[in-house]
Amino acid sequence: MEKAKAPIKRSKKSFLRQWQLMLMSIPMLMYVILFSYLPLVGWIMAFQNFRPRFGVGIIRNFLDAEFVGLAHFITLLDASSHTGARFIRALTNTLGQSLLTLVVGFICAIVLSLMLHEVRHNGIKRFIQNILYLPHFLSWMIVTVLVSMTLALPVSGGILNDVLMSLRIIQEPIQFLAEPDYFWGIVAGANLWRNLGWNTIIYMAAMTAIDPNLYEAASIDGANRYHKMWHITLATISPTIILLIIMNIGWLLSSGFEIQFFLGTGPSIARAENIDIFVLRFGIEEHNFGLATAAGVFRTGVSILLLLAANLLSKLMKQETLF
C-alpha cells in the first residue's frame, strides 16, 4: 500500500500565518520540556553513588557524589548477585505482564469494536459505549480494592470464586492472590476491565470513515457478515491497529504500578514485582538513588530501541509507520 505524500510548503510565511496555533502549543511545549526533558539531567545519578546531603542544593549534590561509571548497570544485570537476580526477575515480570496485557487487550478491544460496529440501532450503541467507557475513570486505588475483594475467598465475599464454583468449573475456592502464577493474569484482567471500553474509541473512530457503499457492493458480490467484517472493516482499521501496536511496544517495559504495589505483596512477590516496584523497594526505600536511576535509564533505553525496531519492522513489511 503506497502512501501518497502531499508536498508541504515549508516557508516562513506559512509558519507565521499559523501563529495562533503556535502560541496555543507553547504551554504544552513548556510542560513537556520542563517535566520530560529537563529531568534528564538527573540521569547522571545512574553513574554515581548519590547520597544527598540536605541544604546544599541539587547541583552541589550532583557534583559531590562519587562517580562509579557503569557499576550500577553491571550490578543490575549480574544474575549471580542478589540485586541482579531480583532485577532480572523484575524485568521478566514486567515483560510478561505487559505482553499479556497487550495481547489480551488488543484482541478484546478489536473484537468488541467489530461487534459494536454491527449494532444497527444508534441509541443502543451509544448507551452501550457510555457504559463501557465508565471503568476508565475510576482511580487505580478503587480498582485495586475491587480486584482484591473479587478475588478473595468466598467467606470474605469473593464473587469470582462463587461464580466459578456455581458453574462447576472448580470444586474448591482458589486463593488467587496467594498463588504467584495467577498474578500476570490478574494484572492483564484488571487492565482489561478498566481500559477495554476506552480502547474501543479509536477503533470506532476509524470505522466511521468507512464508506457504506462498500458494504452494499460486498453484499452484491455474495459476502456474508463475517466476510464483510474481515475484508472491509478490519482491513480499513488495520493501519490504526499497527500504529497502536508500535506505540504500545514502546511501553512494553512499563506494566503499571498500583496493582503490583497493593496486591503484589506476600507470596506473589515472585511474579508481581516489576521494574517500578523494584525501583521503589531497592532504590527509594534503601536510599540507593543511583541504582534506582540506573534501572530507569536501562528501561528507557531498551524501550526506545524496541520502538525503533518495531517501526523499522513495520516499514520493511510495507505497513504503517510511526515515523
Added chain:
Amino acid sequence: MKRKFLLIVVVVMALVLLAACARNNEDVADPGQPEPGQPEPAQPEPGQQLTLSPDQPVTWNMMVISDNMPPADDNWIMAEIRDRLGVNLVFDIVPGDLQDTRIASMLAAGAELPDIIHVTQLDAHMVQAGALLRLDPLLDSGKFPRLYEHHKPYRGRLTFRAGPVEEGLYQMAVWNRFYTDSEGGGPIMGPMHGGTGFWIQKSVLEFHDFPDLDNMNLERYFEMIEEYKAANPTIDGMPTIGFTFPMLGRVWGMTNPPQFLAGHPNNGEVIVEDGIARIYHTSDYAEYYWRTLNEAFHRGLVDPESWTRTHDEYQAALASGRVLGFHDQGWAFGTPRSALIEAGRYNRTWVPTMPVMREGTTPWYADRPVLNVNQGIGIPVDSENPELKLLFFETLLDPEWQKLFMWGREGIDYHVDENNMFYRTPEQRRNADEAAWRLSNRLEVLWGAIPKIQGSLPDGNAYNPANQPSEFYAGLSDYFRFFLESYGKSTWTDFVNKPPSNPPYYPAWQAPIPGGTPAAEAAAQIQDILPRLVPNLISAPPGEFDARWAEFVAEFELVDIEALEAQIQLFIDDRLARAEQ
C-alpha cells in the same frame, strides 16, 4: 471575532500556567527579622522572638508519622495552644508505611523542610542527610531545664553516632521516657499488656472453664481453639477464624514467634545468647513453629487469608470479634479492641498466653519498656528560630500541660478526690472510649510526637488514666471483673510474666543497618524470602512440609547472614562496652 476569542483563550492559558508555576510561600509568620539559613544555631538576634505568647502568633508546619486522624476543627487543646502560647500547628500526617518513601523524596528533591519534623525511621536517614539540627548546644545551654532533665539519663543512647554528620543528639526522645524509674520503685507494668503474646479470646477460655494458663504450649493452645471452633463454627453470622496473624506491612507479625517460643524477648531478627547474635529463621524453633502451623492449617485452624489480607482488613477482621486466636503485639490492635468494647462484646476480646517450645523454658513475652532511640522529634537545620521551638516543647513538658493531654480539663473530663488522686465518672470514661469524642477532646496526633512524661506525674497520679490503678478497677466492665475474678488475677498483665531487667543491648532491633552494605543487602534478601516462602510452608500439603522446609533453608544459604549478624553484633558490643563504664 473568532480570532479575538482565540487570542483571549491563549492569554488566559498562559496566565494560568504562570500562576501555577509560582512558588507557594506559606511559611513561618515570624514577626522577628528572618535570618538567612545558618547551619549552626546562632545567638538569638535582637528582635527575634524569645517567648511564646498569643500576641506574637507563629504558625508551624509539623510533619508527624502517625496512623491517627487529624484533629477536629473544634479541638479544644489546639485552641488552648493557640490562645495561651500563640502557636498554630498545621499537621502533615504521614502513615507509618509511607514514611520511607516520603523521607526519600523529601531528601532527593531537596524540598523545603517542615518546621518541626517527627520521624520514626530506625535507619535515621533524615539525620544522616544532615537535615536535622544538632541539639546539643541548645540542650546544654541551660535554657531548657526540663528538656535537659528529660534526656539526661539516656544521653548516651540518644546520641547519634553512626553517620556522616557530627556526633550528637538530633532527635528528642518521645516514647518510653519513664519518670519513675522503671528498673526499680514505682509500678513496672501498667494494667494492660501492650507487648507480644499468643492472644486467645476470652470466650474460648470461658468455654473451657478458665483453665490454668501456666506452662502453655502450642499444642494446648490449638486444642482449645479447635474445640471452641467446632462448637461455634460461626460467630454472629460470620465464619469463625481459628488463628491468624498480621503479615502485609508487618512481616514480623508472622516471623517473630520462634524467638518467644525459645524463651527469648523480642530482639528482632536475632536471638542473642551470651551476647552473641544469631538469626533464627532457619533454627529448630522456626521449624517447630512452621510445622505446628502447618498441622493446624490442615485442621482448619489457620486462616489462609492471613497472608493476603491488607492491614486494614486484618484490623477489621479482629474488630468483627470472630478471631479466636492470633499472634500480635498489644499496642498494635488497640482500635479493634476499643471497637469491641464500644459494642459491648467484652467476651470477644483477648487475653495473652505464652506458649514455649520446650517444657520448662521461662517465657519472656513481657518486657520492661525501653526508650525508643532514633525515633523522635527534630528541628530542621535551616530553622530560623530553633530556640522558640525548643521552648514550645519545654512548655509542653510542664506537668500541667501533660495533664491536659491525657486527662483533660479538671471538672469536665476528670475530678480530683480528697487524696488529690484523679478519677472519672462512668460518663467521662465512656467518652474517652469513643473515637469521635477523642478527635475533639484529645490531641493524639501531637501527643504521640512530643517529649512527654510517662509513668507517674509529680503529684502521684499516673500520666495516663488507663494506668491509674483506681481508674482501671473502677472502669472495668462487669464481664471483665467476672473474668479476672474467675482467674484470681487483678490486672491483665498478671497473665504474662514479670519482666526481668533488660540487657544493655535490648532490643537488638534498634541496631542501625547502614544502607548499601552487605548487611543491608542480606536484610533485604531476608525480607524478600520470608513473605514469599513462609506462606508456602504453612500451607504445604500433607507430607510436603519437609521438602518445602529444605527449599526454604537452601534459599537462606544464599544469603550472607554472617554480614547481618556481624552488623548487629557491633551494636550489641557497643552497648555492652558502654554499660560497663
